[in-house]
Amino acid sequence: MNDLTESLVELIRRAATDLPADVEAALRTARDREEPGSAAAGALDTILENVTLARAKSTPICQDTGVPIFYVYHPPGTSTRDLREQIEAAVVAATGRAYLRPNAVDPVTGRNSGDNLGVGFPAFHFEEWGEGYLKVDLLLKGGGSENVSAQYKLPHAPLQAGRDLEGVRKVVLDAIYRAQGKGCAPGVLGIAIGADRGTGYVHAKEQLFRPLDDTNPLPELAALEERLLHDCNELAIGPMGFGGKTTVFGVKIGAYHRLPACYFVSISYMCWACRRARMEVRGGEVGFE
């Protein structure tokens, strides 16, 4: 395999400085729905102006470039150790070029490593798949949205939420109410029902890679996604928590087998700056989307 470090730097640059087309379009739709002259419309205007400027100047959309989370899908025979080294080298280079803020802090000493490398930092998920090409998905997820993400255990007595999809609906609404504007609303929700506590959040973040306009293949989940999108917006928390019509502009849910004793709902809140990017390598040709 060729050295992919420079291509990976480009993947990081794209993720940090530009938004996926579906996300930007959703923000424009949200802006058009708000009352002209309202604080919510003003917030979305500023957001869109910032996106345009960041793209033109190739500077980060948000200074919190978060934890770079890499989901790597590779064909059989790929050295994941080589890939990991190249990704780490790309992260260091991207930090030097100010596409990423140095974000890796040692919790014992309080020291920032300065180059975004640390124990468990950046985050990697490798998976061998049946396709003949390499796919690298990158999500830059900031701390504000990570802080308002939440995991519930059903049944949840205070909300009278039981072990069914109605219980899931209740705890998600509670999480979005608690988040208010603090996770940089309007947000996108990646939700995992089931799994264990650890992989629940991993799967919840995988859901954030789905295009906003796709339809969940499971009819029950498709209906729940639609219902939650509606209900979350009924909370009227609005852009930045200023009040308004769009609190959430995407809800993506996956169901994963659970233990008989456990029923977790893991909610990964992604800020409006839903910075996902994808790189594919087919026969030495590198492509981005």
Next chain:
Amino acid sequence: MATYDLTIPISEPDIRALHVGDTVNLSGVMTTGRDAAHKYMIENFIRADRVPESEQWLYEELQRILHQGVIYHCGPVVRQDEEGKWQFVAAGPTTSIREEVYQPEVIAHFGMRGVIGKGGMGPNTLRACQEHGAAYFHAMGGAASLIADAVKEVVAVYKKEEFGVPEAFWVIRVEDFPVVVTMDSHGQSIHREVETASKEALTRLLAGT
């Protein structure tokens, strides 16, 4: 809802004239400061019996900047040019509520006039704004490139090695930094209003109606 241009240092009457919903373009010199900075100020200056000798110079510098001044909850992306001069590349606000446990004392101790951040703060900061003549200015979360354009100069940086780039005190000169007053010195808070209204909606939605 009015629009004001204010220059730091800001007088108390200028702050008292502001109400929630007003737009303000801020100019002048301010400092960034977030989690590590607030903890440091509380431990070394505010709750300490005496300021450690090694920190005295920074204490005096911060007194100069923060008296009638403004602190910005922000951890920027920075770049150093060939001459070693720092530039802000991306500099939107961080979530302010984490400083709720420190902010009232910091406002009172330094005689501050404002805090810039995002997401709003709680009842203790709101009370401090009322008592000491300060306001909470909301900057647009994630509007990092836009706000970096308003930062005209990095005047100094303190505690960069110890706290790291995001957490250091970056002293910056800004021009027309756009913010919205979401907590004023009269006890009003947009964040409290939205939270109350959304709580009512939540109760209704949980009941499934």
